[in-house]
Amino acid sequence: MSSTDRLHALDAVRAFALLLGVMFHGGFSFIPGMIPGLWFIVDNSPSTTISVMSFAAHMFRMTLFFFIAGFFAHMMFHRQGTRGFWRDRAKRILLPLVAGWMIFFPMIAAIWVWGLIRTFGKIPPPPANAPAPPAGAFPLTHLWFLYILLILYVVILVVRWAIVALDRNGGIRRVADTLTRGIVRTRLAAVLLPIPVIAALYTSPEWYMWFGIPTPDRSVFPQLASLIGFGTAAAFGWLIHRQLEHEDVLSMWRRQWPMHLAAAVVGTIVCLAIAGVTPTFVPAKPGARTLAFAVSYGIAIWCWCFAVIGIAVRYLATERFAVRYTADASYWIYLAHLPVVAVFQVIVGHWPLHWTLKFPLVMAASLAVLFASYHYLVRRSFIGAILNGRRIRATPLMPSASTTPIHSTEPTVKTSGM
Secondary structure (H helix, E strand, O other): OOHHHHHHHHHHHHHHHHHHHHHHHHHHHHOOOOOOOOOOOOOOOOOHHHHHHHHHHHHHHHHHHHHHHHHHHHHHHHHHHHHHHHHHHHHHHHHHHHHHHHHHHHHHHHHHHHHHHHHHOOOOOOOOOOOOOOOOEOOOHHHHHHHHHHHHHHHHHHHHHHHHHHOOOOHHHHHHHHHHHHHHHOOOHHHHOHHHHHHHHHHOOOOOHHHOOOOOOOEOOOOHHHHHHHHHHHHHHHHHHHHOOOOOHHHHHHHHHHHHHHHHHHHHHHHHHHHOOOOOOOOOOOOHHHHHHHHHHHHHHHHHHHHHHHHHHHHOOOOOHHHHHHHHHHHHHHHHHHHHHHHHHHHHOOOOOOHHHHHHHHHHHHHHHHHHHHHHHHOOOHHHHHHHOOOOOOOOOOOOOOOOOOOOOOOOOOOOOO
16 A cells, blocks of 8 residues: 555545534534533434434544644655745644634624524623633634644644754654554554543543543633643654654554454443533542543543544545545535534524434535535635645546546655654
8 A cells, every 4th residue: 555545544534533523513502411502502402312423523533633633744844844844834724723713703703692692582691600711711713723733833843853953863763663663563552642631631620521622712821631632642643654664554553443443432432421421511520430531531532543544544545536525625614614503503493393303404504505615615716725735626526537636635755854
């Protein structure tokens, strides 16, 4: 299997992680026990099934994304160098963060007000016992992942600079590479990688277990647990890409995916048995129960990630037009999805229909709008050139036999250095 084939698989994984986020937010209004006003609207037909699906999806979707981001960051860095790397990241990460927030935040705020009025008949005052805003309070919304990604890029490159400066003969890097390949080969990665996030979650002062790694969307100062959890994923992705010149570590996960999937399912069931199938809004207290949940949650996160990567490398290693198109579209879809999903949630929220009708309707309508906006407004525009890293030529929705293959948006290069 060539490196190009591997990149097709990982492009599919990145698209899957982002689209899973659309599904997660699309189901949020249907989760039983949600506090009115905490989301755009609380649907009158809640679903435990959606609650369990959302819990499972939320466990690993962002960890998976940050792993892929770290993997491609190492590739980009060694292709373009430090200056080229930051020029590319400024265009494809910083610019979408700033422009996206300026466009989507007013839309999100307006829809939230609409949902509050539909729920309460007016905009209610803040609860008397509402917690004080965190230090550096700022509504990053669902775009927080871009902000955290920029922070992690800085941290990773500073650490890399320090290692390269101290490790003149490359001994530290050789040890790191040997350990990385070793824990993948021996299947210890799913046990060792969770340790930092388990410790961070268990010691977090206000940790709401059901929601896993805290979402750092309310402040410019991200929580330590978020930085550790997502930073571990990005750093491991960086290290994994270093190994591809020496050993096909991704093929190991292709062989191991049934074991990882089984362990992920078991870990998820254990977590649901401890925390319940619906969320609670009381911070976890230190103790054996909380520790058992943190351990099960951390292991399940990485088992889900390795299972998804292994399945993709096994079944999506060759180029497919539909997968390539979806991978190209997924970045825009995730950036733009929240106000679109929220509009349909508010529209159907009080309809006298069962969730089995309303949830598919919300998802189908949202994805139809998002894919159409990508195809007709973004794909061949300057926006698509920014998000995908290059301008895409006009192509039909279905390619003919003579259609030129669409290559990965991330370059394929040999690794070198750190």
